[in-house]
Amino acid sequence: MAKADNIFNIRGRLGDFIFCQRNGKTYVKRYSGGFTKAATQNHPNIKVGQERFAQVSRYVKSLKQQLQPYLWRQKDGTFHNQLMATFLQIAKNETEKTFNELIHELDSYSSLSNKSLNKNSKIDPSTLLYDAKTNKLNLGIIPYELAVKYKGLFLEVATGWYGVNDGEIFLTESNRQYVKLDGQTKNEDQLVDFAPADDLDGQLPFVGLAVVYTDDATSESPHPVHTVMACFVETRNG
Template sequence: MAKADNIFNIRGRLGDFIFCQRNGKTYVKRYSGGFTKAATQNHPNIKVGQERFAQVSRYVKSLKQQLQPYLWRQKDGTFHNQLMALFLQIAKNETEKTFNELIHELDSYSSLSNKSLNKNSKIDPSTLLYDAKTNKLNLGIIPYELAVKYKDMYLEVATGWYGVDGEDILLSKPNIQYIKLDKQTKNEDVIVDITPAEESQTQLPFVALAVVYTDDKGSESPHLVHTVMACFVKMRNI
């Protein structure tokens, strides 16, 4: 960059030169061009990023619709953004494949296993474990932990299967069971049955948990954000 010794305080571009001020002195360099708005928008990397974002957005919209029978109590206004962040991260980690290809592969969901899709939930799903041989779900210490705070209430357990068929996301109708939160012990395994999966291209066990006042679907939850949760479940013997 050249220094201009003159009495003029010129800043910005003038013809083929760029003028700028540093410490009270004027410097000049030749304009080397740059991205115009049109060039930026048409850049191949920008196009790929825009299409990837659009694919994730379409997926999240469809997933939210499928989640309604499981998470209809969810009243967290940030839930959409949470889902977008989760699946954009998956897309970012696997750039050699399209997002639509990724959602058909079981391995793509490994980072989401036993991770609450609604991150503001206070229910920790880390101890959930599905046994493919027995077709049963072990709830681990979740009932015990909840019984400490919500004694004599009920844990609503909605289980089902997540699948992808072509471009369609499919969540089976939830099988709903209730467990009274009263006498669970720390070392006790609480196990529930899961309806066998139907054949499909992609199948993952899925569970939604909610603390409710009574053992029926119409019952309310004591907190519409903290006491509801849904997640993909870690599988044993798959």
């Protein structure tokens, strides 16, 4: 880089030269080219990334609407960003397909089984298990763990089915049941009926859990961030 000994304080590009100031002195170097904003925005990789982000954004918007019957108590302001991060990661891991192709393949959701979609929830869904043969949901150790802090309250269990129909995702109407958090033992299986499904092969079992004050669908949750949770559920076929 050359130094310009002159009285002008020139900065930036001038023709084929770049001028900059350093320690009160002016330096000049030849412009070597590079990405302009327009070139960057039109780069094929940038276009692919932008379209993928837009696809994920549209999906998350639709999913949040479908989740309302399961997560209407959710008051976590970061929930949208949590969903975006989750599904952007899925898109990143499967670059050979468009995100729209991925969400139509139920196998793409396998990495989400028994993982809470709302990351700040304190309800751990790792022990949930759906038995396709009996159409029962085993809550595992969840009622026992929650009863330690919320004894006397109720665990609302909303079950339903997630699927894709004519290119649109959907969640069936939730089937709510209530389990009183009182007297559960650590090794006790807690079974509840699961919502019936018309097509088990084309749908995934989905569960929403919430700790509530009373066994009523309008009951509030003691902590609408930590005590509300929704997830896809692992399936046992027999």
